[in-house]
Amino acid sequence: MNPRLLLVDDDPTFTRIAARALERRGFEVVVANDAETALSLAHPGVDYAVVDLVIGTDSGLALVPRLKAALPQLRIVVLTGYASIATAVEAIKLGADNYLTKPAEADAIVAALQGKAPNPNQPPSTEPLSVARLEWEHIQRVLAEHEGNISATARALKMHRRTLQRKLLKRPVKE
The missing domain is CATH 3.40.50.2300 (Response regulator)
Structure with a gap:
């Protein structure tokens, strides 16, 4: 089966x-x-x-x-x-x-x-994250803390809800 x-x-x-x-x-x-x-x-x-x-x-x-x-x-x-x-x-x-x-x-x-292990020989990146990527990560963390609630996330970030929605519609910034 x-x-x-x-x-x-x-x-x-x-x-x-x-x-x-x-x-x-x-x-x-x-x-x-x-x-x-x-x-x-x-x-x-x-x-x-x-x-x-x-x-x-x-x-x-x-x-x-x-x-x-x-x-x-x-x-x-x-x-x-x-x-x-x-x-x-x-x-x-x-x-x-x-x-x-x-x-x-x-x-x-x-x-x-199936739980196959990732490649342990992959070296970690030596490049720091860009400011745009750090912003994206921070927004995603706060969004997760507020269980996907856009309005609560915007309030926590002290950002207008529409501004947050525009940022979320963009693709994540490449690392």
Whole structure:
């Protein structure tokens, strides 16, 4: 019997392509486009989950502990197009087993799900983060602390809500 995987993402194109690629790699894939559907599909027999960080208006970070509570053995990979150190750390603290940035190859997702160790010989970067990247990281950390609430995050950052929304719509600054 093939391992069962719950794929949680609000992007129908991504879920269709990812589901097909993961099925070719031996998984039985079940797709959820929101947190409530994901929780309703989280029943014994589901071995793995790939959860997007932002699922429409839902937070993937908030979903991780709920999935773990329903299925403690579930291996979860958080996948996002808006990666930051703060959200990666928070995802792991909340019970995710790994964290990947989009676009991620299907083989990388499978390796992360199966707990394959990263390359220990990869040298750490000697370049400091740019000011723009540091700002992005800080915004992501404060956003995670406020459970994705834009208004509360804007107040905490002493920033206008629309300014914060414009910053969040931009892609993360490259490291």
